[in-house]
Amino acid sequence: MAVINLEAPFKERVANALGDSHLAPAVVRATDRMLQARHKAMNSIDGEGLRTQTRQMKEDVLRHLPDYLEQLERNFQANGIVVHWARDGVEAGEIVRGIGLQNGAKTVVKSKSMATEEIHLNHVLEQAGLKVVETDLGEYIIQLAGEPPSHIVAPVIHKRLEEIAEIFHEKLDMPRTMDPTEITSAARVRLRNEFFGAQMGVSGCNFAIAETGTICIVTNEGNGRMVSSMPKVYVVVMGIEKVVPTVEDALLQLQALTRSSTGQQMTVYCSMTSGPRQPDQPDGPEQVHVVLMDNGRLQMLERGYGEALLCVRCGACLNVCPVYQEIGGHAYGSTYNGPIGAVISPALAPEIARFKELPHATTLCGACRDVCPVKIDLPRLLVDLRSDLVEAKTNPRVEQLAIQGYVKAMSSREMYERGGKFASVASNLLAGLTGGEIKWMPPPLNGWTDHRDFPPFAKKSFREWWEERQKLRNRE
Amino acid sequence: MQKSSFSTPPRRVALFVTCMADMLYPGVGIAATELLERQGIEVVFPMEQTCCGQPAFNAGYRDEARVLARRFLQVFGPMVENGSVQAIVAPSGSCVTMTSHFYDVLFEDSKEQPLRQLAQRLASVTFELTEFLVDVLGVTDTHARLEGTVTYHPCCHLLRELGVDEQPRKLLAAVDGAQVVELPDAVDCCGFGGLFAVKNAGISGAMGRRKADNLARSGADVVAMCDVSCMTHINGILSREKIDCRAVHIAEILNGQLGSRLHPPEEEPPMTLERPRRWQDATAADAAAKGEKGGD
Incomplete structure (x- = not known):
């Protein structure tokens, strides 16, 4: 099992991931299963139509974001929901901590949420002396292991059953078992006790409906419903892009989300909260708070990466990404990983250079764009980021010089042909030393020959063949 | 990008051989030339x-990429604009993607509109080789013969940016004697x-290595593709991993x-795949052809 250290340099994280012989097989197995289910779920309906409609709806949201947010706020307040606005993650964390402390909360139960991962909320609450319990089974497992999630919807995708069994044995002192039902039952008993004892529930938000002032969370385990209904205080942390105009729009996005992510035609639970418990209602929270969080989203729009705000966090682009399949999520070193993470991590960060390796950690193969339920042109956004990184002068000087040298050589026929001749002689010499193929090249090209051979350049180029042929023909 | 439809079949085309084929794989350029000429097309080089500038563009160096994009448009633009060629053909899905799709990005700026429009006009008549053979010339059989097991790897730009997949598969299926097998996870x-x-x-x-494992599982002797860049990488891995497929x-x-x-029969000297026919052979063949012609 590889050591997970998100603070290590990118190269080291990648080397750790590639060095873990169990990682890629585990990730490939799980992502392939989700992709196959997605394929079936999208093809059993007009999948293309669903993608087009969802994109149009989300584009409309982005174009009128301030209007929809104001409408959402009004309707939240009319429903008795307390609305908080947070400019950044620190503010959002302080708001949630404040609500917890004011209400004397000791234990907080959480439903899986990427927004709270983004602001490291668990850490903030724990620093304030609160006990935080993740209640999604996958999240619970990695919380026991002391790790962050490695996938947007399947947080524990990187672990095998053997490892999970070991964690339960070690942390919960239960006998070692390889029976998933037994492990799940053990978690269920413990989580049930936490639900009964918790004073505050925290979740993210898959979408919030502006016209009704309703929060929607989508789960398969029912833990989201417990989190949102059992404790007396319920707090929602949501990115401002999660608003949708109408109930129909919410149902549209729900379809796109479940079919793309796990390939389900319908989620097991979609819990909707439109306010605190009313006097005539048997249960529900006494207080409901929503933290509407920017944390870099408006800056993302300004930087030209607004298209990535259409994302519904389904994880399909991770599942189909051959890079993600090789290295898993932790190597990205960011809350968000895979192709969408490679775009939004630098775009959300105060300095794009913070995640400067990520836009380069992709082959631009385009498979992600083809599965995205809102058709985000991820390869395009990735090359745009690469260009912004060059403009921000974050690339190594030697790379810049190499590119400029190559462009210069390619800018004149004479230099191009002479360069070709030189490469031909040099590469044939190198290849001659190792019997036909080049097995070694000097840095930085050793990156190539560390993994694969390179052929020598042709002794005579195509253009030489062409010229000789033309000469022969002209003589006729 | 909307491709032009031709009311009369194109007679002259400009070959954009790509720098990699030119310098590393002249045999690919020769093959493209001969395939087109056999269809009665006059090829201009x-x-x-x-180079189209893709390495600079992909690395984020747009100013540098624009230098090479301008050069491409200067070289090929006038030939298309004055009608001396009706199309540009390249044996590469990736380089065609660069000139047809990414030049549009490079010249997005309002003051670059004339170049952008020129790039768009060129894009409408620029084709990847198999796309041109099948879609424009209506060729489905090049009358090639190859006894052996062949599979096909769809290169990403060709498949996802140009949407070309049926065309090369159709042409391969028509190769006499070839047993075409499926490649597991081909689209990866x-x-x-x-x-x-x-x-x-x-x-x-x-x-x-994952691709190479799938190639080994497919049982193919050779894997065909439409880009020499991916081909160089795949061959480099196959050779390093000592997998018997090229x-x-x-x-x-x-x-x-x-x-x-x-797989040659015992009595014949073994065919070596490592040495594709290079220009020398072609010249000898040409000289022979010329000799015959002279006797007429």
Whole structure:
């Protein structure tokens, strides 16, 4: 099992991931299963139509974001929901901590949420002396292991059953078992006790409906419903892009989300909260708070990466990404990983250079764009980021010089042909030393020959063949 | 990008051979030339052509990429605009993607509109080789013969940016004697990715080995593709991993350049795939052809 250290340099994280012989097989197995289910779920309906409609709806949201947010706020307040606005993650964390402390909360139960991962909320609450319990089974497992999630919807995708069994044995002192039902039952008993004892529930938000002032969370385990209904205080942390105009729009996005992510035609639970418990209602929270969080989203729009705000966090682009399949999520070193993470991590960060390796950690193969339920042109956004990184002068000087040298050589026929001749002689010499193929090249090209051979350049180029042929023909 | 439809079949085309084929795989350029000429097309090769600039564009160096994009438009623009050629053909899905799709991005700026429009006009008549053969010329059989097991790897730009997939498969299916087999997880990227192969060499190598394993599982003697860049990466992995399969450019198969058998009978000297026909052979053949002509 590889050591997970998100603070290590990118190269080291990648080397750790590639060095873990169990990682890629585990990730490939799980992502392939989700992709196959997605394929079936999208093809059993007009999948293309669903993608087009969802994109149009989300584009409309982005174009009128301030209007929809104001409408959402009004309707939240009319429903008795307390609305908080947070400019950044620190503010959002302080708001949630404040609500917890004011209400004397000791234990907080959480439903899986990427927004709270983004602001490291668990850490903030724990620093304030609160006990935080993740209640999604996958999240619970990695919380026991002391790790962050490695996938947007399947947080524990990187672990095998053997490892999970070991964690339960070690942390919960239960006998070692390889029976998933037994492990799940053990978690269920413990989580049930936490639900009964918790004073505050925290979740993210898959979408919030502006016209009704309703929060929607989508789960398969029912833990989201417990989190949102059992404790007396319920707090929602949501990115401002999660608003949708109408109930129909919410149902549209729900379809796109479940079919793309796990390939389900319908989620097991979609819990909707439109306010605190009313006097005539048997249960529900006494207080409901929503933290509407920017944390870099408006800056993302300004930087030209607004298209990535259409994302519904389904994880399909991770599942189909051959890079993600090789290295898993932790190597990205960011809350968000895979192709969408490679775009939004630098775009959300105060300095794009913070995640400067990520836009380069992709082959631009385009498979992600083809599965995205809102058709985000991820390869395009990735090359745009690469260009912004060059403009921000974050690339190594030697790379810049190499590119400029190559462009210069390619800018004149004479230099191009002479360069070709030189490469031909040099590469044939190198290849001659190792019997036909080049097995070694000097840095930085050793990156190539560390993994694969390179052929020598042709002794005579195509253009030489062409010229000789033309000469022969002209003589006729 | 909307492609032009031709009321009369094109008679003259400009060959954009691509810098990699020019310098590393002249046999691919020769195959493209001969395949087109056999269809009665006159092929023109502008000697001023170099590289489309994709490495600079993909690495984020747009100013530098624009230098080479302008050069491409200067070399090929006038030939198309004055009607001396009706189309541009390249044996590469990736380089066609660069000139047809990414030049549009490079010249987005309002003051670059004339170049952008020129790039768009050129894009409408620029074709990848198999796309041109099948969609424009209506060719479905190049009358090549190759006894052996062949599979096909769809390169990402060709498949997802140009949407070309049926065309090369159709042409391969028509190769006499070839047993075409499916490649498991064929649509997965091979891991080349240009500078990615060096910058993220570890990930690229792992992806390449996954592709190589699938090639071994397919049982193919050769894997055909429409880009020499991915071919270089895949061959480099196959050779390093000592897997008994070779990547070839589809034009080499369609033009009969691998010989007619991949597994020669005992009595004949073994055919070596490592040495595709190079220009010397072609010149000898040409000289022979010329000799015959002279006798007429």
